[in-house]
Amino acid sequence: MSKAIDPAALRAQFPILNREVNGKPLVYLDHAASSQKPIAVIEAQREYLMHYHANVHRGVHALSQQATDAFENARTIVQRHIHAAESCEVIWTAGATDAINLVMQTWGRDQISRGDTILLTRMEHHANIVPWQMLADEVGASVDVVEVKDDGNLDDEQLRQKLALGPKLFAFTHVSNTLGTVNDAKELTRQAKAAGIAVLIDGCQAVPHMEVDVQDLDCDFYIFSGHKAYGPTGIGVLYGKRELLESMRPWRGGGEMIDVVSLEDGTTYAGLPHKFEAGTPHISGAIALGVALNWLNGIGAEAIMDHETTLAAHARNGLRSIEGIRFIGSSASAAGVVSFVVDGTHPYDIGTLLDSQGVAVRTGHHCTQPLMERYGISGTVRASFGAYNTLHEVDTFVAGTIRAVRMLRD
Amino acid sequence: MIDLLQQRQLEVAKEFEFFEDWMERYEHIIELGKELAPIFEADKLDENLIRGCQSRVWLLAVKDDEGNVQFRADSDAIITKGLAALMVRVLNGLTPKEIAQANLWFIEKIGLDAHLSPTRANGLRSMVQQMKHYGIAFQAKV
Numbered sequence: 001m002s003k004a005i006d007p008a009a010l011r012a013q014f015p016i017l018n019r020e021v022n023g024k025p026l027v028y029l030d031h032a033a034s035s036q037k038p039i040a041v042i043e044a045q046r047e048y049l050m051h052y053h054a055n056v057h058r059g060v061h062a063l064s065q066q067a068t069d070a071f072e073n074a075r076t077i078v079q080r081h082i083h084a085a086e087s088c089e090v091i092w093t094a095g096a097t098d099a100i101n102l103v104m105q106t107w108g109r110d111q112i113s114r115g116d117t118i119l120l121t122r123m124e125h126h127a128n129i130v131p132w133q134m135l136a137d138e139v140g141a142s143v144d145v146v147e148v149k150d151d152g153n154l155d156d157e158q159l160r161q162k163l164a165l166g167p168k169l170f171a172f173t174h175v176s177n178t179l180g181t182v183n184d185a186k187e188l189t190r191q192a193k194a195a196g197i198a199v200l201i202d203g204c205q206a207v208p209h210m211e212v213d214v215q216d217l218d219c220d221f222y223i224f225s226g227h228k229a230y231g232p233t234g235i236g237v238l239y240g241k242r243e244l245l246e247s248m249r250p251w252r253g254g255g256e257m258i259d260v261v262s263l264e265d266g267t268t269y270a271g272l273p274h275k276f277e278a279g280t281p282h283i284s285g286a287i288a289l290g291v292a293l294n295w296l297n298g299i300g301a302e303a304i305m306d307h308e309t310t311l312a313a314h315a316r317n318g319l320r321s322i323e324g325i326r327f328i329g330s331s332a333s334a335a336g337v338v339s340f341v342v343d344g345t346h347p348y349d350i351g352t353l354l355d356s357q358g359v360a361v362r363t364g365h366h367c368t369q370p371l372m373e374r375y376g377i378s379g380t381v382r383a384s385f386g387a388y389n390t391l392h393e394v395d396t397f398v399a400g401t402i403r404a405v406r407m408l409r410d
Numbered sequence: 411m412i413d414l415l416q417q418r419q420l421e422v423a424k425e426f427e428f429f430e431d432w433m434e435r436y437e438h439i440i441e442l443g444k445e446l447a448p449i450f451e452a453d454k455l456d457e458n459l460i461r462g463c464q465s466r467v468w469l470l471a472v473k474d475d476e477g478n479v480q481f482r483a484d485s486d487a488i489i490t491k492g493l494a495a496l497m498v499r500v501l502n503g504l505t506p507k508e509i510a511q512a513n514l515w516f517i518e519k520i521g522l523d524a525h526l527s528p529t530r531a532n533g534l535r536s537m538v539q540q541m542k543h544y545g546i547a548f549q550a551k552v
Contacts, residue, residue: 022432346487348464349440353489356432364464379464407437408488 005299005307007390013038014388024358027393032177032337032384033362035208035230037292044291045232048284056283057256057274071283074290075273081293082203082222083213084239088272091238091245092281096204097127099223099238100171102276103200104131106248107221111198112168114140119167119197121183122148122374123176126367128202132171141168148374152179152329154188163191169198174206178366178382179329180312180337182210189219204228208386209308209335211301214239226285230386231292235285238276245272254278304387308336311385311394318398322405328380336385339366345408347381353404354381359397415508418500419516426520435521436489442499443492449484460536465490467533471544478503479548481541485533493522493534501541509545514538 011017016036019026028036048070054063056071072087079087093099108131112118118132122145129143136143144167146159154172163170170192174185185206189199200221206212208229214222221244226235240248250257250269257278259268269275296304315338319325324343341347351363364379365372372378383397412420429435453470460467465487474480481502483494500516501509517523522534 346465346490348487349489353433353436356436378466403433407433407440 003300003303005303005387007307007388010038010299010388011390013040015039015042017388021358021360022356027359027396029383029385029389029393029397030360030362031208031386031389032205032228032366032382034227034233035386036388037232038230038295040295041230041232041288041292044288045284048287053283055280067283070287070290071281074286077290077293078237081212081297082207082237082239083215085215086242089239089242089245091240091273091276092286093223093236093238094234094282095227095236096202096223096225097131097236099236100127100200100202101131102238102251103221103223103240104135105251106276107198107244108132108135108169109139110249112136112139112141116141117165117167118143119146119162119170120144121146121154121172123152123154123179123181123368123371124171124173125177125202125204126369128171128173128200129370132169145370146172148179148181148371152176152181152331152334154181154183159188160191163195163197166195167197169200171200171202173202173204174212175203175209175335176329176368176371177205177337177384178339178368178371178380179331180334180339180384181329181331182206182335185219186217189217193218205335205337208296208304209301210305220244226289226292229289229292230295231289232282232285235282235289237289242272245276248276250275250278252276252278256280299387305335307387308385308389309334311389311391312336312338314391315383315385315394315398318395319401322402328375328377337382338384339380339382341377341380342405345405347379349408350381350401350404353407354397354400357396357400357403359400361397413508415500415504415512419514419519422496422500422516423519439492439496440488441492442495443485443488443490446483446491446495446498449482453482454484460533460540465533467494467537469494469537469540469544471541471548473506473548474503478505479509479544481544483537490533494537497534497537497541506545506548510542510549512542512545 014036052063052066054067056068075090076087078090084090132143146162147155149155175182185201192199199219201219203222203224207224220241222239224237227233257270257275259270261267326341328339347363351361354361362382449468454468458468458470460469465485467485467490470482472480481498483498485491485494
């Protein structure tokens with residue numbers, strides 16, 4: 001049984017939450033776009049820059065060794081956090097988008113060819129759509145999608161049919177950033193793997209909110225970004241099964257990823273994980289992401305999920321009194337996201353009026369335009385919750401939305 | 411003698427003078443948006459759309475018999491429409507040259523200058539640019 005969250009104690013660790021916006025205390029409900037950072041993460045970056053910054057893996061001197069130890073230790077933290085079998089299966093990337101592009105450029109180019117199909121879902125973030133479209137265009141493959149039902153869940157029946165058509169890859173999101181739908185990633189992976197189809201999971205919205213076990217999922221690739229999981233921007237993770245990563249060619253060439261470079265005899269490459277990490281990495285970002293994941297662990301995935309689900313339910317209850325409100329996505333297994341439109345109002349107007357009351361929400365298509373098209377809307381207002389949000393903040397948000405709608409309609 | 415552009419900007423500045431917070435300002439902007447006559451559905455063409463806004467903004471301009479520019483604008487977001495109404499009110503009926511060269515100081519005066527940043531999604535910046543483009547284009551066309 002996990003310990004319940006004490007938001008007040010947690011909030012004290014987030015300096016940014018003390019600030020005001022437009023003369024009102026900040027209510028930050030845009031966690032799904034990027035989470036705020038606890039002091040431990042901020043201090044980790046500062047500590048590195050103040051005391052042991054040096055390039056990693058190359059120096060014999062003390063600073064370089066200290067930086068390398070911290071950098072590789074962070075990799076081990078990620079490995080344990082997502083339950084990867086080995087730390088060499090954890091590749092540092094510049095973010096989730098970068099991680100998907102890496103898979104596309106290496107595994108994708110080798111494995112996907114003319115006539116092949118890449119299967120996605122209607123609820124993917126553009127980052128898990130566009131790279132595959134680019135690859136498909138280039139090699140003459142096609143992209144197919146599993147549709148989303150009205151309630152925001154995937155159409156299971158259609159999924160079975162489309163998997164039976166034998167796509168080469170099934171790439172799907174673990175948790176929808178727009179709907180909050182939590183896909184049964186283990187079951188989806190099981191079905192795909194049973195048909196011999198490779199699986200990539202976008203875990204950006206899962207890692208900050210729930211326990212992720214890549215071995216239990218049995219997926220081939222799992223990717224996530226640091227900045228949505230209380231870590232810094234500019235750092236992300238690609239997890240891949242060892243045999244798969246070993247079989248893949250490197251993508252970016254440069255320092256760090258080599259074994260021997262010879263202008264006469266050509267170049268041989270480093271082993272995992274460095275084969276995919278050309279150039280000087282985001283050292284402080286990796287170290288601080290490790291700290292962020294440890295911080296998350298300290299609170300506990302289950303407690304965070306419970307807390308955020310409570311906040312989302314509280315928000316829905318409060319908003320329900322607004323006439324003409326329509327929640328987009330009402331999956332029973334929705335994570336801490338509330339997405340909605342209100343008849344006769346534009347999401348942008350509601351977002352602007354909330355901002356002037358100090359409440360930060362996201363408006364627009366949330367980088368999921370195909371999903372917006374599915375629901376026949378151009379965008380939504382989205383409130384997304386993190387461990388540090390309180391019921392009181394949800395009340396402020398609900399009251400602010402009610403006030404905004406009244407102003408817009410009167 | 412004070413010109414029309416200055417006079418209108420002074421009027422708008424005065425109107426916004428006593429608002430104490432953003433909610434009051436927006437309340438007024440929303441009212442202005444509601445008062446602005448909508449454009450015809452037939453004019454809501456892609457070619458009249460201004461890019462770079464989260465909401466859709468349409469802007470049309472014609473030169474009247476006296477050679478002055480008449481604007482019409484609309485948006486599916488009411489705050490954006492209110493901002494458009496302000497711009498139309500200040501610039502409508504001026505000569506192409508006046509519009510092309512207009513120093514729109516009222517925007518800063520009423521605190522909307524933050525909305526002129528390219529990173530804002532409300533389209534005020536694009537609106538101002540597009541209106542000035544019309545001024546320049548109508549100057550060129552004799």
